[in-house]
Amino acid sequence: MKRKVNLQNLIVPAALPLVVFLIFYICQPDRFGTPSGLLIMLQQSVIDSVIGFGLCYNLVIDTWDFSSGAQLVLAGLIGAFSAQYFGIWGLIVVTVVVSILLGSLTGFIYSALKIPSIIVTIGIMLVYESAGTLFRGGASITVPSSISFLGRAPYIFIVGILAYLLAYLLYHHTKFGYHVRAVGNGEITAKNIGINSIRVRFLCFVVCGFFVGIASLLQVSYGGAIAPKGGMNTMSMVFPPFMGVFIGQYLEKYCDIMIGIFLGVFSMTMINTGLIAMGLPGTLQQVVTGMFMLIFMAISINQDAFKIRKRKAAI
């Protein structure tokens, strides 16, 4: 039995990315799955995975955060501007610190107002987007290639691995992580054993801000430039990490949630790349991605209900 469980812990997490890979590889063996292509996809998965690590803390306690994208852009703009005067350290320190401050502000407003997180974070998203378009008159900022090396291999992988290790340690081996899991499993029970759930919710936004800050400096380095976004367009930036977290939560039964998040994001990245390799028109790519999300969520949410029905039928 123990051997079966261990095998399951290896097979199930690997199954999703493997299935996605095989589907596209079979369809386009000449274009998809080349070693250089795999490296590119892994590289592209880092930024969304790091955002996912941060969002994980909020989503575990059923808190939505739609402001992370706007936070990333605003922190990136200020960090990129600082880089013009203080070089790489300006980019790193300012981006992360600003993102933490923005996350703290979001967390404070959410904790203080006690209204649903969706409403608070959408409102905050609009504020941060506006602030981004007001900063320096809304001009985009370019960073020189000499300081944008963090967006390239191997540095992007080094930062990604360090972010994973930090997220893992924080989630599994600290009191804060324990409190997050406790609140996520039942807030009333957590309160009854003396956990301050309001403080936990606030700190989740602060921690999310830290990881979003790291993702922001990687994003600026990767693109070489950053431009403000308005009209709620930053919301679409958090959907791939959200999917990563949902997949991670599903895979938590078999592997570490942070590994699950990465596998989820990597799978989504392979789908995007695979659709391009298949030559699908741009408009259809989004349809396929959306359908994948719906199918996966439908299966994972209804899986337990299906098992119960099957057991009842067997009886």
Place this chain on the structure above:
Amino acid sequence: MKKIISLLLVMVLNVTLLLTGCSGGNQSQEGNNSEGATAAAGEEGKLPEKFKIGVVIWSTVDDLGKASADMLNYASDVLGCEMVYNTDISSPESQITATENLIAAGCDAVAICNYSDDILPKIAKICEESNVYFTLIWRSISDPEVKEIVESSSYYLGNTCEDEEEIGYRMGKTLYEKGSKNIAVITMEKGDSTSDARNKGFDRACEEFGMKRISEVRNNTITAAETTKAVENFLASFPELDGIFVTGGSNTILEGVIQALELHNKTGEVKVACVDFISDLDKYIEEGAIDAISGGHFVDPLFSYMLMVNKLAGTPLSETCETLNLNFINLVSPEDAVNYYTYVEGEEFPYSEEEIKSMVKYFNSEMTIGELKEIANNYSVDDVVERHSK
């Protein structure tokens, strides 16, 4: 505790209001309330009334949007008018709302850069009901039914446009001449008339020269990092890729393309053609990061502006709606880029104060619609150099 929370809430709201009130990211903003302050009505050298002109535009802070806004603000300073911009347009429908908001703000005329033809009948109706004149900038009406409806409106004064299909064709032809055969395209979603026209022209070039559109990305809000990702995906999936066509390169899109090619040592190997200028063009062209680029059409709104101003001043240039055609400026060498930024988009505007006034019949009784069309048609780097190097 409640007092502290209330105090903090008030502070947050005040900061928010301060930020949104300071300047206009997505909001209407006065374009020329700067050191060149507008003159009072009837002041010598200015129009008899301080007309308020509204502009519905995607942005006034990206390279193209800012250059256009600066040009219009300068013209308004010269003529004694007032500019109001509304950049709160994330979709065709929001452009209708933006137009209504400008009219509600007291605009006497509105210039619109419409995403699609579908909204124009509604805009024509709104303008008719409000007695506000309107023109199109950077756009022509391709739908014949819409064209008939809009052109029958007495409040529609006309449009300024470039031959978008021709520029798409020219970009494709240039890529072919540079040796490209397998090209990926970064463009906007279908429904944007400018992008659709450029794509159509490009596809015509592909058919004529035997090139292939091997992949594409369509996204209206793409910026640098997403573009870098898209180009990396092209490179990973299509080893035969040897050309990239960007139908609109502003807002860090072209920078993202250049970054991706540099990351994978493909600069110069994969040819890049783009419409819309960005900063540091001379450097990028010299490095071989850009092989063909067209743009410089920031003066387009000026000509639609002149249609409106002439009408409002009581000296209309024409009794019917008019179309003014403008040429793109093509840059193929670093010297071209240096000349462009020296003479066209430099410290001085491509049209001087005297030249701007001469476009208004109130100041120049000999101005005709034919002459205005000729001025627009002659627009080029050589034209500006010839006029301003005397």
